[in-house]
């Protein structure tokens with residue numbers, strides 16, 4: 210079953226690899242992954258959709274939470290959350306189907322972002338399953354090219370981010386004693 | 390307070406401030422500036438003969454003391470040679486910091502000479518790792534590395550430093566605090582769970598303590614002892630936990646698992662409450678997981694939340710530092726009511742049963758033979774001389790299991806062995822680290838004739854540093870443990886396990902400038918060991934033992950742990966009681 214994991218992590222080199230490493234080490238294939246900065250430019254939010262054995266789901270999230278660069282990892286699969294994705298579809302269509310294509314795009318709440326004699330480029334956002342339907346429909350009008358963003362998720366319940374406070378170093382303790 | 394200095398000097402300054410007195414390493418092109426700074430002698434550098442052994446020696450140092458061990462290597466091949474030691478430390482939760490040199494910042498990513506993606510390669514080999522491309526970051530990163538290595542569940546941290554960072558000049562500003570907002574260290578266990586644990590303990594009729602490396606890491610041996618005595622529960626210690634409870638303690642049974650004792654494995658199978666302390670339900674301990682401790686409720690105390698519930702869902706999970714959790718448990722238990730008579734009676738029956746199991750199949754060396762030296766006799770003789778107070782480092786294989794079974798430890802941190810990774814070649818270099826850390830301690834390195842040959846180059850390190858390590862080679866002419874599996878499970882078709890061409894040990898020792906000999910006759914064993922121990926310097930003792938002994942008991946892979954093969958020649962399967 211597909212699992213949706215939402216992570217808040219430090220925006221640092223290698224942080225992404227550490228997270229995906231938890232999955233690739235176990236031979237799991239990532240269905241989709243999105244990552245971008247949050248309001249705080251030093252922090253990113255990532256959404257991963259991955260097919261993990263039910264028995265290992267907790268383990269994977271715990272392992273992610275252990276990573277030093279991860280501030281919080283949570284499994285949104287069964288908790289209240291909104292999941293959305295964006296798709297860009299370029300459809301080549303014959304002259305006589307253009308109106309029908311536009312009609313369909315409208316039904317899916319799509320927006321035409323480019324139009325030419327060859328066809329259209331259309332942008333749609335929605336739940337991933339809805340985008341599947343949209344892609345199927347477009348495919349019936351002609352040759353299509355598809356780019357999907359991957360799922361973005363946000364939890365509907367408030368999840369307070371628990372950050373750890375600074376700790377003193379041994380160097381700090383010794384600071385007064387040693388003159389260098 | 391600040392001072393202009395090179396990055397290399399700054400690194401040493403940070404290491405000194407972390408209390409580092411010695412590092413194990415091997416130099417190269419990009420670490421030349423570091424070695425130039427080491428020339429001034431602020432920190433002792435021990436030159437090993439292969440980088441893998443620098444990591445193992447750092448582990449030996451850390452395992453013997455509990456302090457962070459430090460190793461260093463150059464870029465490319467130096468760094469890749471370290472990786473086995475890093476994974477070894479990761480598997481056994483040993484705090485080490487590895488410093489590697491990297492090619493200059495502007496060359497990174499250009500396939501420069503001796504460039505390897507150390508940061509990428511060692512990511513899954515470490516608890517955390519860093520690539521330092523700016524001198525400004527160096528002091529903070531070094532102190533973070535030590536903090537991460539030593540705190541929580543300890544582990545290896547690698548810091549890869551670009552050459553120009555070593556060479557750069559900067560003002561050293563001591564770092565007084567570090568901030569790792571995402572690094573959660575769980576220390577106090579949940580009070581409610583601790584209370585539930587106490588309740589289960591007071592109700593249990595057949596309690597068993599199953600303790601491991603977490604006790605050693607937490608420095609919780611005295612709390613464990615108090616706990617075992619308060620509950621009067623029998624206890625087993627995993628390979629990583631040997632010495633956490635004195636071997637002579639009346640409540641101690643022995644090691645459980647694949648080569649554990651009959652009594653330990655039967656007790657695990659029969660207990661109704663399993664008190665798991667700083668252990669991870671490793672497959673070598675549990676055997677077939679769904680048949681492990683089948684009648685038991687489980688209390689699992691561990692500092693790593695990912696270990697709790699990983700292999701066995703506990704009735705009472707306690708995430709916290711086992712030292713603090715045990716202290717709280719002990720406090721509650723000593724304030725508790727005495728056990729009701731019905732429970733006490735069951736406990737007495739339980740103890741009777743455990744003693745009965747110990748008597749039925751005691752874990753002891755067989756009668757010595759007068760024609761050949763039995764490997765078990767060798768361990769028993771070492772045990773007599775170690776007397777529970779010497780450091781014993783082992784390699785991996787049959788000798789390791791016999792040593793674990795037959796050598797007792799009265800304190801933690803004396804037994805040093807590669808548990809989780811089972812890395813051959815660990816014994817000798819880890820003994821170097823342990824002896825460097827404890828110069829006055831009697832240190833044995835017990836190795837197989839296979840593993841010894843993986844670490845022969847380190848004889849030079851031992852000679853150069855005059856380390857009085859007693860190296861005992863249990864020489865069975867084979868890769869013994871693999872041979873055992875071929876004998877037991879592959880119709881004795883011995884393939885790729887014969888170790889022909891073993892060197893003449895007396896000559897080898899002499900070539901390195903210390904003493905050594907080969908013995909074969911049982912009558913030679915005692916005197917040779919006495920000589921090794923009394924020799925002021927290193928001693929290399931090659932003991933030719935019976936070649937085809939197998940380690941028993943043995944739980945064949947896939948069996949429940951109470952389904953043991955107890956000995957040759959007719960395997961006896963013991964049914965669950």
Ligand SMILES: Cc1ncc(C[n+]2csc(CCOP(=O)(O)OP(=O)(O)O)c2C)c(N)n1
Pocket residue numbers: 784785786787788789811812813814836837838839840841863865867868869870871
């Ligand atoms: C680096 C490494 N390679 C291979 C193995 C697999 N292995 C486990 S035990 C063993 C045999 C070890 O033989 P020896 O060192 O002679 O010790 P003995 O078992 O005879 O005591 C081997 C090859 C290992 N553990 N580590």
